[in-house]
Amino acid sequence: MAALLAAALAVTGCTAAEPGAAPRAEDARPTVISVTDGDVDLAILGEVYARVLTSGGYDVQLEIHSAQDPVSSADRLLAGEADFIVGCTGELLADFNPAGAEEIIDQWPELEEEGVGGFVVYDELIASLPSRLSATDPSSATSCDDAAEEQGLTQQVVPIFGATLFDREQREALTGITRLITTADLEDMEEAAEETGSVVEAVDEWVLDNEARSGGAFEDDREDVSYLYTP
Template sequence: MPRSARTYTTSAVAVALGTAAAFAMAACSPSAGGQRSDDFVIAVAPDSVEQAILGEIYRVLLESVGRPSTVEVVDKATTDPAVELVLSGQADMAIACTGTLLSQIDPQLAEEAAADIAEDDSAGDLNDNSISETTYEYAVGSFPGNVMTVDPSPAQGCAAEGQEPGEGSLPTNIIPVFNKTELNRGQVNRLNFVNRVLSTEDLNAMIEEVERGETVRNVVAEWMLQRTKITVDTQSEDEGDTGESDNVIEQPPM
């Protein structure tokens, strides 16, 4: 069953990410006044465990294909469209959901898309997959030229409080929005792969594990092993027992 929408405090997300990782992100976050590192920066909202999990999935995947990456809590990720976060240089990647993003960047087109989908759906011309694909195409068609995404995930997210993912007038399939000049074709292909194997059920299960007190890093490492065969050493000798290592010790071929 889809989970109900939840909200989280900044401190709860910090604990979920792991204390050391949260301090590291705060130290180099643009909102903290520090200079960004040369890593590929993935922005997550401070009040979203869902985004913390997704950001960590994308970070581990990119690390596994040779692109050093970091997850940073960015305050404006709560309110600003993912496209704007990337265009403004606050991050190299931000997390979005198709229908939600379309409503943010082109509200009129979102209304037209919802009306078209409702009309075609009532006529029996659409199924769930084609509705999701249509919404995705509307959203991507509104992107400026220097940002891009990959295929939409089957997983839906970004639910408003009191709603469940995908409950609104438009589907909300998860997509990472990123600066197209920062990743090569192989990295984009692998990012596409990991986005496609994520399901709403898997995401719900990971959120529940974090709610029970497990760290995002450990939860994601287990999921990555099961779904992608990427193995992450979460307790390397270099980092002691903090579990803050992101050393990839095995990965599938490109």
């Protein structure tokens, strides 16, 4: 795992693609990660993945949009305005496939009793993505408390991104990072962000604590992340 995370995310230039993939028009611009500020956890996760990608050589812009913005991160990804988003499986399923989410909600008590609810939500989300999008395996970490309360569905953290943005080894490395993050990590970072008033400082502390476990996936590249805040 250490060797994989240290090497697989290293890239030449701004982006990487599967062998034989056509060059993308957006290669000239930064890789855009889009999150909303409605849930501090998502802003924290956006910062974590921005660090991972910049450590791998990507030029990253982290865009943080207001929760009141009617355009969701999923909409921006579908429109090609973003390359990478981070969200929660149940909420993302409702964005990409509202009918599929409602169907699972109707079946939820039975699925939970069978212990397969989280798997069903994730599998339906992946099946709902257009072929030009991809995702890692989900994290054991859960977030999006408001959506969890409203929907009742499992809300496991998962990033979604353009299918040609990473090759197979890079996706496996991102899955390793996704699995590294726990609910307790998010709770600790959220508490630190509230105490310091800074998501960046909260992530700084988590990166220091997890540098060895990440297999070298983090470097001191915070200054290489550009930020765009939309009120």
